[in-house]
Amino acid sequence: MKYIDEYRDSKIVKNLTNEIGEITTRPWSIMEICGGQTHSIMKYNLEEFLPDKIQLIHGPGCPVCVTPLEKIEKAINIASRSDVIFTTFGDMMRVPGLNDDLLSIKAGGADVRMVYSPLDAVKIAVKNPDKKVVFFAVGFETTAPANAASVVEAERSKVKNYSMLVSHVLVPPAIEVLLSDEASKIEGFLAAGHVCTVMGYSEYEPIVQKFEVPIVVTGFEPVDILQGIYLTVKQLEENRFKLENQYSRVVTKNGNSGAKEVMFNVFEITDMKWRGIGTIPQSGFKIKNKYSKYDAEKVFDINDIKVDEPEECIAGEILQGKKKPFECDAFGKECTPEHPLGAPMVSTEGACAAYFHYK
Amino acid sequence: MLNCPIPKSEYDKVILAHGGGGKLSHQLLEKIFFSQFDNELLNQQNDSAVFDLKDQRLAFTTDSYVVQPIFFPGGNIGELAVYGTVNDLSVSGAKPLYLSAGFIIEEGLPMDDLWKIVVSMKEAAEKSGVQIITGDTKVVEKGKGDKVFINTSGVGVVYDGINISPKRCRPGDAIILSGRIADHGIAIMSAREGLQFETTIVSDTAPLNELVEKMLNASKNIHTMRDATRGGIASTLNEIASSANVGVNINENSIPINDQVIGACEILGLDPLYIANEGKLVAFVDSNDAEKVLGVMKSHPLGVDSIIIGEVVEDHPGRVVMKTSIGSSRIVDMISGEQLPRIC
Numbered sequence: 017m018k019y020i021d022e023y024r025d026s027k028i029v030k031n032l033t034n035e036i037g038e039i040t041t042r043p044w045s046i047m048e049i050c051g052g053q054t055h056s057i058m059k060y061n062l063e064e065f066l067p068d069k070i071q072l073i074h075g076p077g078c079p080v081c082v083t084p085l086e087k088i089e090k091a092i093n094i095a096s097r098s099d100v101i102f103t104t105f106g107d108m109m110r111v112p113g114l115n116d117d118l119l120s121i122k123a124g125g126a127d128v129r130m131v132y133s134p135l136d137a138v139k140i141a142v143k144n145p146d147k148k149v150v151f152f153a154v155g156f157e158t159t160a161p162a163n164a165a166s167v168v169e170a171e172r173s174k175v176k177n178y179s180m181l182v183s184h185v186l187v188p189p190a191i192e193v194l195l196s197d198e199a200s201k202i203e204g205f206l207a208a209g210h211v212c213t214v215m216g217y218s219e220y221e222p223i224v225q226k227f228e229v230p231i232v233v234t235g236f237e238p239v240d241i242l243q244g245i246y247l248t249v250k251q252l253e254e255n256r257f258k259l260e261n262q263y264s265r266v267v268t269k270n271g272n273s274g275a276k277e278v279m280f281n282v283f284e285i286t287d288m289k290w291r292g293i294g295t296i297p298q299s300g301f302k303i304k305n306k307y308s309k310y311d312a313e314k315v316f317d318i319n320d321i322k323v324d325e326p327e328e329c330i331a332g333e334i335l336q337g338k339k340k341p342f343e344c345d346a347f348g349k350e351c352t353p354e355h356p357l358g359a360p361m362v363s364t365e366g367a368c369a370a371y372f373h374y375k
Numbered sequence: 376m377l378n379c380p381i382p383k384s385e386y387d388k389v390i391l392a393h394g395g396g397g398k399l400s401h402q403l404l405e406k407i408f409f410s411q412f413d414n415e416l417l418n419q420q421n422d423s424a425v426f427d428l429k430d431q432r433l434a435f436t437t438d439s440y441v442v443q444p445i446f447f448p449g450g451n452i453g454e455l456a457v458y459g460t461v462n463d464l465s466v467s468g469a470k471p472l473y474l475s476a477g478f479i480i481e482e483g484l485p486m487d488d489l490w491k492i493v494v495s496m497k498e499a500a501e502k503s504g505v506q507i508i509t510g511d512t513k514v515v516e517k518g519k520g521d522k523v524f525i526n527t528s529g530v531g532v533v534y535d536g537i538n539i540s541p542k543r544c545r546p547g548d549a550i551i552l553s554g555r556i557a558d559h560g561i562a563i564m565s566a567r568e569g570l571q572f573e574t575t576i577v578s579d580t581a582p583l584n585e586l587v588e589k590m591l592n593a594s595k596n597i598h599t600m601r602d603a604t605r606g607g608i609a610s611t612l613n614e615i616a617s618s619a620n621v622g623v624n625i626n627e628n629s630i631p632i633n634d635q636v637i638g639a640c641e642i643l644g645l646d647p648l649y650i651a652n653e654g655k656l657v658a659f660v661d662s663n664d665a666e667k668v669l670g671v672m673k674s675h676p677l678g679v680d681s682i683i684i685g686e687v688v689e690d691h692p693g694r695v696v697m698k699t700s701i702g703s704s705r706i707v708d709m710i711s712g713e714q715l716p717r718i719c
Contacts (some may be wrong), residue, residue, distance in 0.1 A: 017634050020641065029701040061703035123388040132643075238701050354398055373708045 023237030025059075032242040033065040036249060043069045044252050045201045046245060047194070048338055049187060050208030051078030051365025052236050058370035060238045064305060070249065073201070073337030074370070076190055076293065077208050078364035079155040079183075080107050081335060084289040086323040087183045091152050092121055094316050095245050101127045101144055103137040103151040107363045114323065114355050122215060127228030134166035134180070141170070141178040150312050152201055153180040154238040158210045160184050160301060161275035163281035167303070167310045181312040182303055186209050188219050189299035190281055194336055196225045202337060204248040206234040206241065209263035214279075228257045245298040273352050291359055292332030329358030341371040348372060396606025396651075397710035401614075412606035418512075420618060421540055422601060423467035432535075436460060436468035437528040445488070445522050447566045448578025449558075452525055453492035455653060456501035456580045459604065460529040465587040466600040467657050468539035469531030471503060476527050477511040481520035492523065505529070537591055541618035542597040548687040549665035550623065551587065551658045553672055554680040555579070555631045556608055560650035561639050571644065576634045581654030586675045595670040596661035603655050606710060609648035610718050611657055612695045613709040623695040625685030625707070649710050659687060 022028075048054060054074045063072060076082050085375065092113045095102035102118070109118045109130060117268055122128040127147075131137050134151050141149035152162040170178040171343065187208060194200055199244060214231045219230050232243030232249035242261045261267055279301075288300025303311040313319065325332070328346055333339040341347050341360070351357040353369050360366035379593040389456065392399045409417065416424040423436035457474065461601040480489065500507050562578040583602060585708070591598060603611040608630070616623040632647050640647050654677060660668045665683060672678035695707040 017637050020637070025701050026701045058703055059705065060699050061705040062705040100378050119392065120386070120388060123390040353404075374705045 020237065023235070023239040024127070025239065028239050029065065029242060030322075032239065033245055036070070036242065036246050037067050039246070039253055040067045040069050040121050040249055041162050041253060043071070043205050044249055045071045045073055045337075046204045046206065047073040047202045048206040048234070049075040049077040049191065050206075050211070050365075051081065051363065052210065053206060053208070053234065053241055053281060054078070054292070054367055054370050055365045056064055056236050056238060056241055058374040059166055061374065062238060062241060064194075064243070065242075070245065072245075074334070074367040075194070075205075075337060076290065076335035077156065077187065078335050078360065078363050078365040079159070079185065080111055081331065081366045082185055082290045082293070082357040082361065083111065083154055083183045084291045084323075085113065086289065087269045088117075090313070090318045090321050091181055092118065093218050093318055093321060094150055094312060095126050095128050096121055097148075098314075099146075099148055100148045101129060101140055101147045102152070103129050103131045103134075103140060103149060105132075105154065106130045108152055108154055109358050110356070111359050111362050122375070134163050135169060138166050138173070138175055138178055141175050142173070146302075148179060148315065149178050150315075151178070151180045152185060152352070153182045156185055156187055156208070156211050157214045158208075160283060161214060161272070161279045166313050167276060167282045167307050170310060171307070175277075176309075177302070179310045179312040179315045180303065182283075183288075183299060184244055184283065184301035185290060186285070186299050188223060188289070189296050191220075191231075192227075193293065193299075195223070195229060197336065198299045199338065200336075204230040204252055206244040206248065208242070209233055209235040209267055211266040212261075212263065212271065214272050214275045214306075215285060216269050217259060217261055217267060218269050222255055224259045230257045231259050231262050233259075233261045235266070290335075291363075292329070292335050294332075331358040334360050340351050341368040342375075344368070345355070377453065386471045391532070392696050396604070397611050397649075400606075401709075403445055419540060419713055421467050422463040423469060423529075423531070425467055425469070432533040434464050434467045434531045434533050435528070436463040436467070436528065438463060439526040441524050441656075442563065443521055443565050444563075447578055448562045450580040451492055451655075452523060453494075453496040454499035454526040455578075455580050457496050457503060457505070457526045458580050458653065460527040461503040461505060461582045462602040462654070462656070464529050464531035464602075465584040466539070466602050467531075467533070468537040468587075468591060468600070469533045470588065471505045471529055471531040471584050473508045474500065474505050474527050474529045476507050476513045476525060478510070479524040479526075480512060480514045481522050482514055482517050484522050489523065490573075492525075499582070503584055521544060536595060539600050540601050541601070541615045543572070544615060544619045544659035544687050545598065545620060546621060546687050546689045547662050548598055548659040549662045550612075550625065550685045550687065551660060551665065551669055551672065552608065552630065552679055552684045553583075553615055553656045553678045554654075554657075555633050555636075556603070556652055556655060557636045557640070557647035557650035558634060559653040561636045563651075564643070565627075565639070572638060572639060576633060576635050577641075579652055579654035581677050583656055583677065584655060586672065586677045587656070589671050590658065590668055590676055591672075594660065594664040596664045596666050597658055597668065598661065599659035600684070603652045603657055605651050607647070607649040607651060608657060609646070609695065609707050609711055614708070615659065616695050617693045619687075620692045621714060622688040622691040622693075623685060624688050625695065626698045626700070628698075628702045629682055631680050631682060648707060657684075662686070
């Protein structure tokens, strides 16, 4: 298949891995930020080809994984109401709350529906004027424009029974937190190509300079990831730190201006809680006041819901790359994809689920 | 009187994933059904139970069809219900003979739709050489069903010398797949509300009995066969690896998949290995007979794309390991519940 096969070509993969092997003289720890990249690394078992000296650390870039338990509990609370149709992307359905997940309350009679686009949730609202239709707006900068567009569409078509429960997070502040941690072992980053498709890569330049760390904007196919690793290792070996763009077929410096416009029309930046990490200042989105009637946290009385993260799940350490999934006592025992204790075991992009399925 | 305590499960309600064909489906079968209905024939865990009746070996199977939408590109729930049961009998080595058909109809179903479904069942039965000899209809209140659910049971005869069972495959066996995978699942998804992508993919729903008959005539050394329906070929291969306690090695590059199916899977974040088929089988064949069986399959219209996708090994018993398109190896696990499209 064109535009895919080229990036899964075994000869190119072999050449790249040979080149990485040739230039690697010392041990390096590189974090791929994005869960989509983690998934590819596991699905193609790319680590099989890499020199032992290179350690990949799987970062917090899985939106399902970093959505805080408190937000899941709010979602379950809203979805359980008889006058609500709760809509969500598929892989949020199985994220465990304190006692339930969205799938199990669906089995108990709640109207929870999987949608492929937030605009479909607006359509459901139009068709069901006697119900409150809520969309669980989760994700990084990648999904934010489409989610914002649903609010604009609801406003345009005067839909009054639509709102969003927002749990949007931003990549650059998370990278800063990871690098500011003195225990951090991360020496280079593969930045998430799809996030940069929307945002551009210019916002990573200050991070490169401040922390003197190489960042390479990287795509998702095996060849992309290996090229990203090659460029990062080359910088590290040459004692350089630069921002580079491996994913230039899609990513530009300033990103997609239309997408950014709709996103910043609806959202503003706010402090945000990350599952397993805690609150990171200025690391998420909330709905602007002018659109507050579309903000589920204002439409529903759920602000009393306060939940701490479970102690047995070491998601925080996994997501920060401090531990590997198999270093968790519960991994594969109490915690499996059927019964996840924490979110990294839920989504196929989560580091724990990726290890469980492919290792 | 109910005196057995319900087996401990972490679920106090049935959830959709219990019907997904993956690990939860298996747990439901093991804990609830097999534990209570326990008997030698059931424990064969074959697609049909095969048993002797006065010098005659018979195969018996049942399946329920709840597909939504009931009409989809390439077929409808009626022909699916006939072919599905015909195929379950066929891959057990049986010649399908008679079917029953039970209908649970939701009030309000257009009579015209019911007529189309029944006509297509008649045509499917003719095409498969079976007769529908008994049936039942129930109508439930609106909202208590979803248009129409169909159950079919089937009986077939198993001729002497044929012994197909998941437990019979052994190290060295070649694994043959009868064609392109994942067409059915993607055709269904493309017809579902809320998912607007246009493809020319149609369901592969088809009767496999003629293909299987030719295969069985060609070789007495076909050890195991399965039609790779719900859960896709990944689940089918895992079931067999686990039943026979053997390792299964497959080669990603040899698995035929339509480009449009690959495209849809890329967009939705789905893995075609786990997507349903309704007219594809995998056969585990003694390696000496593999080429002969493959040749026969390729000469049949439903098997033209047949290909050897791997082999049975002694290593990693119970596990399926795939050589990926880029040459690395990874485990192909059984899926937990249903595949859920990823956020991004």
